[in-house]
Amino acid sequence: MKLPKARKRGESYRIELMFNGKRISATRDTEKECEEWAMIKLLELKTQSNEDPRIKPHYPFSALLLKYYESIGKHKKSKRTIHISINQFIRNFPNIAEMSVHDITPQVLTDWRNVRLKQVSVGTVLRDISLFSSIFSYAQKELFLIDINPFALVVKPSQPKSRNRRISNAEIDLILQAHDYKHGQVPTDPQHFVAWAFLFAIETTMRQGEILSIKRSNIFDDYIHLPETKNGDSRDVPLLDSAKDLLKLIAPTKSERLIDIESSTFQNMFGNRIRKLGIDDIHFHDTRHEGITRLVKLRKVPIEILMKITGHKTAGILINTYYNPTASEISKMLNESN
Incomplete structure (x- = not known):
């Protein structure tokens, strides 16, 4: 289902969804926030309407990332860092971002870890693992989307040595x-x-x-x-x-x-x-x-x-x-x- 376009109303934006004959709408500060809300809401509605519990609806990891930020991340002191990390992941790893959370395995995340270690420091990778593991735990324990956190079987890289840089x-x-x-x-x-x-x-x-x-x-x-x-x-x-x-x-x-x-x-x-x-x-x-x-x-x-x-x-x-x-x-x- 193609997402509708948000419409500007005064200083804010409004977006409307039609699902099973019902109209659902929301108002947000930006067009992007409207689109993020619509994507998350549509996934929730599809999940709730799924009659066969054996069939797991496609729930993109990107949608989980955005839902976590809206529900939890933006209320934390580190909200800016969380928002940057989430956006960077969606932009730099689109294949994983669009995978269903049900299909993301420890092997997928281990491959991501190895690629990331070639791009940034070990400390940054450890912070990313901590954040995304928390998001999978949120999906497991709060949303009941998955049974196991796939990061539980991913080996973390060794902690880097403490910096002891003096400044002359x-x-x-x-x-x-x-x-x-x-x-x-x-x-x-x-x-x-x-x-x-x-x-x-x-x-x-x-x-x-x-x-x-x-x-x-x-x-x-x-x-x-x-x-x-x-x-x-x-x-x-x-x-x-x-x-x-x-x-x-x-x-x-x-x-x-x-x-x-x-x-x-x-x-x-x-x-x-x-x-x-x-x-x-x-x-x-x-x-x-x-x-x-x-x-x-x-x-x-x-x-x-x-x-x-x-x-x-x-x-x-x-x-x-x-x-x-x-x-x-x-x-x-x-x-x-x-």
């Missing part, structure tokens, strides 16, 4: 120059704010998303309050004098947000300039590793205090992932403590 002062200077920014400068352009955030991240160990979420009402004399962080909890981040000096450079504006830049714009701006510098092995998140290492190496912050600053719930992840002192550095610290 020379590299910091290069990154600031690439954003036309200098130490102590009042940021005015978007690229200045990106450079400022880079410095602020090193001084506070805060994540990029946490910095972009800061509201002026969250800032206190000695700390910044983060109402919600990656692990779902709130956290108070203490401020070194160097971090306070950086905050003083931000001029008052009408916006409640400290940095009024969208995450995608921020990421693109930083990534493009890093690539032009030829040091694209640096990620913005490496500032967290650098900041944590400096707190331990220069300020001798003990691990239990460090956990409160960074928001880690277990010492193991913090030590193994973010702070990786060499044997020589450990020797120096031990001798300095005598």
Whole structure:
């Protein structure tokens, strides 16, 4: 059955379906959202009207992906990442996207995994597997479309080694120059704010998303309050004098947000300039590793205090992932403590 076209009604779009003599309609913000709703709704109606339970209707994986996003994904904090991953899969793997969920086997997904490993990093593949496995679990346990999650028999690639990339002062200077920014400068352009955030991240160990979420009402004399962080909890981040000096450079504006830049714009701006510098092995998140290492190496912050600053719930992840002192550095610290 060919899907009808959505029609514009004022600032929104409306689409109508006819099924078994009944008219069903919906209104959405965009034409694409209308078409996605119609495809999912039509599949649901066909499934419900199937009289022989032995006959499994064709339910494209793409429809399941879109239904998951509408029902669950768009309500998560990571909704933007989920939406991008789903759209990329539908665009890059159309053959699998149009397969019925009943026909997708562990072999199909293993072949997809192997192709994906040649295109992107192991970490990205692991994140994709986690997302799509959750979607199949949703189809199994919530929609009762399938009996078994096919990802249960797919071997995950080995977890990559933790990054321990330090950022040198020379590299910091290069990154600031690439954003036309200098130490102590009042940021005015978007690229200045990106450079400022880079410095602020090193001084506070805060994540990029946490910095972009800061509201002026969250800032206190000695700390910044983060109402919600990656692990779902709130956290108070203490401020070194160097971090306070950086905050003083931000001029008052009408916006409640400290940095009024969208995450995608921020990421693109930083990534493009890093690539032009030829040091694209640096990620913005490496500032967290650098900041944590400096707190331990220069300020001798003990691990239990460090956990409160960074928001880690277990010492193991913090030590193994973010702070990786060499044997020589450990020797120096031990001798300095005598």
